Amino acid sequence: xxxxxxxxxxxxxxxxxxxxxxxxxxxxxxxxxxxxxxxxxxxxxxxxxxxxxxxxxxxxxxxxxxxxxxxxxxxxxxxxxxxxxxxxxxxxxxxxxxxxxxxxxxxxxxxxx
Amino acid sequence: xxxxxxxxxxxxxxxxxxxxxxxxxxxxxxxxxxxxxxxxxxxxxxxxxxxxxxxxxxxxxxxxxxxxxxxxxxxxxxxxxxxxxxxxxxxxxxxxxxxxxxxxxxxxxxxxxxxx
Numbered sequence: 001x002x003x004x005x006x007x008x009x010x011x012x013x014x015x016x017x018x019x020x021x022x023x024x025x026x027x028x029x030x031x032x033x034x035x036x037x038x039x040x041x042x043x044x045x046x047x048x049x050x051x052x053x054x055x056x057x058x059x060x061x062x063x064x065x066x067x068x069x070x071x072x073x074x075x076x077x078x079x080x081x082x083x084x085x086x087x088x089x090x091x092x093x094x095x096x097x098x099x100x101x102x103x104x105x106x107x108x109x110x111x112x113x
Numbered sequence: 114x115x116x117x118x119x120x121x122x123x124x125x126x127x128x129x130x131x132x133x134x135x136x137x138x139x140x141x142x143x144x145x146x147x148x149x150x151x152x153x154x155x156x157x158x159x160x161x162x163x164x165x166x167x168x169x170x171x172x173x174x175x176x177x178x179x180x181x182x183x184x185x186x187x188x189x190x191x192x193x194x195x196x197x198x199x200x201x202x203x204x205x206x207x208x209x210x211x212x213x214x215x216x217x218x219x220x221x222x223x224x225x226x227x228x229x
Contacts, residue, residue: 033217040221042220043202043204043217043219045216048216092217098144098206099144099145099164101145101147101159102159102217103159104149104156104159105156106156109154
């Protein structure tokens, strides 16, 4: 049971480039989330999804897009990378809302130069 | 708006000590509270999940308590070891977050260092 898998683990982008951060889970969880973690700032929610075909904005969605075509996959798209998007990105999943706990992936460390 | 605070921000103890990490939250309307461990450059590992109806959860040398009415949780680590060195994050799952269903609100963490 792999849990939540994120790829790549590290990436350096130039300003203006685009990329997709991949996230997949094999636990049949309905809810999936993208967070970013900046030093000393804690984790902030970017986007989340409560099921295939349903996505919604979190606290810091600007500059990002997501899609959820399957239960397993929840990719995060950066269209025009900016230095402010330098961060560590975590994908997470939970079976549902309410009383269920979260499982996190190992993260993607992104640097925009 | 729900806010989560963790005190202290950093803690250094000698091996073998029992220690307590603190977490406070401003709104008691939560589904649950989860403690995570994060090693440098790594992801988050879930340690304990306490539902709002529970008072505590235990796993090995770890014990987490929850006092929802006062907005507090503690993580107790018994007989600390150098391998316990990591950042410990507390997160609550609010019952209402402006429609952001199931979002976790995180504290900034306590960085623990256990010296041999």
